[in-house]
Amino acid sequence: MIPSIRYSVIVLGVACAAPVHSDEITVFAAASMTNAMSELEMQFEAATGHDLVVSLAGSSALARQIQQGAPADIFISANPDWMDRLEQDGLVAADTRFDLSNNAIVLVAAGTDAAAVTVGPDMDLAGLLGDGRLAMALVESVPAGIYGKASLESLGLWDSVAPQVAQTDNVRAALAFVAVGEAPYGIVYATDAVAEDSVTVVGTFPPDTHPPIVYPAAAMAESDNPLNQSFLDFLRGAEARAAFERQGFVVVAD
Template sequence: MVARKGLGLRAIAIAGFAAALTAVMPAAHAEDKVVVFAAASLKDGLDAVNKACEADVGEAATISYAASSALARQIEGGAPADIFISADLDWMKYLSDQKLTKPDTEVKLLGNEIVLVAPKDSTVETKIEKGFDLAKLIGDGKLAMGDFKAVPAGKYGKAALESLGIWSSVESKVAQAENVRAALKLVSTGEAPLGIVYATDAHAEKGVKVIGTFPEDSHPPIIYPVAQTADSKDKDTPAFLKCLQSATAGALFKEQGFTVLTPSN
């Protein structure tokens, strides 16, 4: 059983890595369409917003989802994107520092929370607080979370565990995933007994349940900035950016559990 689960963890990790590498491929063929590179955690909400914005913009955008880190590096490498939506401020700054975004278009679009999740049939219960025994809850299993050196959800998760004084006790038990949705899958399929994901991911996945929410002051604010890229060429990009900040988009994002940070147009 252990060997099977180990293979499962590796298979999902490899699949996540492959997805990150191929996520931007459709963009190269998206002629005459706005191309959006967006954090994986945005998928459900942004897919709905994209459909709603089609009437205003004229056609739906082509959206590629992956870890913010992978997408930022693809843009740095010349991948054709018109809009970048990151799951943290760091990767947006990474591009803006290289003048790869248009600074006057950058907006703090959404907010989120991170939560501890377990498979839906799990009996685990806990209170997330300073010094709580997460290592005991994990047992011989793994704690699924995004790559804590690059993926925003993983970075937020590590910061929270450090703040609560338990990182050193669980670091060796962490199964790092290529993006937060890959971490979510490890939990929903039972490959990992616990995971740290965004509240919106837990909302979108019926195969998991929330065990607890990490205190807001245990990690940096979770902010999703959006900006037009410096090399954007599609004439409809400004219209799509405006639609992302509309009341309609805000309502759809709220349905998925996001906090809307921008005033509606």
């Protein structure tokens, strides 16, 4: 089951959150980090006595919110490209960006006893789908969807399944689509599959079929929150590393 976590509400293109005080820090994080951020929220608050407010969504949606002035202190993206865009816009605080973790993308099937498949050019994904849908995050903007499409194109499978792709706003929505049986298969992060007992990982996409999956983290230039550096240091610490690794991330931050 996916644990509960506090969300700030995103309405009409702007993230609605309480004003940031010195005892509160707001983190925008990719939806694929839901479980890990739930752990980190409890750990950070217990260790510091400060309040951690987390907004979770697709990295593209969060980046656009920041571009529109949303009050984020920290951004953790599932894709370097979206952090690059914010950096190019002057919205990333100098010398705060670092690569936090890596991930993998997997093919998941509905149910707990689906048969494994060999993910490669000979995989008959269209045949596996039949008349069903392939659940994926938005393939042109959400990192998990971008990586998934890149892999399918690299394997020569995209054209055969593209008409059956059901795109969702973020990777957790794609996972839920499979978990409830609305789609027989989906492409999600390995860490998402760990969080859902109602799906089976039936194959892993070779890492050389898509760009490296890197999660950068940084403070935002518009934020003057004194807790920013403390939280970024916390992300590099032993407790955070253990939380990320429990959810299947490969931590690369020192």
